[in-house]
Amino acid sequence: MNQFREVSTFFKKQYPLNKHGLEELFSLFELKKIDKNTILLKENDFEKELRFLNKGIIREYYSTSEREININFYTQPQFITDLSAFNGGIATKKNQQSLTKAEVLSIDKIKFEQLLEKYQCGKTIIESSFQKLLKHKELLEYNRITxxxxxxxxxxxxxxxxxxxxxxxxxxxxxxxxxxxxxxxxxxxxx
The missing domain is CATH 1.10.10 (Arc Repressor Mutant, subunit A)
Known part of the structure; x- marks a missing residue:
């Protein structure tokens, strides 16, 4: 249960689910140990799982034929899934690579969606996640331009x-x- 401490704290603060919903959610997560320099997400892939960084450092970047451009670093327990691709069922434009050894909790997309529907919390979680994502992207875009x-x-x-x-x-x-x-x-x- 120690492996779920970070994700449990995250959900309790960000998305209050009932106790049974949290227990069922945690039972669906799979712990993956990731080696340094492992590609977790590649451009044109589809997001088939929801990933939560438990430990480690992940870089997120765009890649062209000439270079890679870092757009984010994940260094603390948080979701690292490309939510736009995950929710929209579209191919991602992003890449992700572990910069250190890492621990990632993952849950299959279909199982996650079924759980959200079962506990009637899906719309709230998705809307809240997108609001945070858009706010972060707008701030980043504004800063990079100005x-x-x-x-x-x-x-x-x-x-x-x-x-x-x-x-x-x-x-x-x-x-x-x-x-x-x-x-x-x-x-x-x-x-």
Whole structure:
């Protein structure tokens, strides 16, 4: 049951389900141990499971023939599923890779949807998840358009300092859409 502590806390705070609903939900999760540098999601795949990061670090990125561009890092217990692809039944445009060894709890999409319908909580969970996702995407888009790489780095330093400590700098540079050398110059100016 220790493996469900993080996901249990998450659900109790974010989506209050009744006790029986939570117990049934946890019985459907499968614990997967992920090796470092494992691809969890690949562009053009369909999301067939709901994934919850229990431990570890996952990077999310877009890939072109020329380069990979990091768009997010998951470093704390939270859902890491591409919710747009999951809910819409469409192929994802994202990729995900473990940067460390990780533990992921996963549940089959069909079983999850059946559970949500059974306990009449599906609409609330999906709507709430999408509202959070849209809010996050809007903020990210706004920041990337209106702020300089140095301002974005300063925000990371304030709000996501753990990223700067845990994630290789070349991945941070990709997230900021700058070269590692530019990131190095920014870090020197700020410190």
């Amino acid at each position: 702020k300089t790489p140095e301002e974005l780095y300063q925000e990371l330093f304030i709000y996501k300092k753990h990223w700067l400590e845990l994630i290789p700098q070349y991945h941070i540079a990709s997230f900021l859409n700058i070269s590692p050398e530019t990131l190095s110059r920014i870090r020197k100016r700020i410190s």
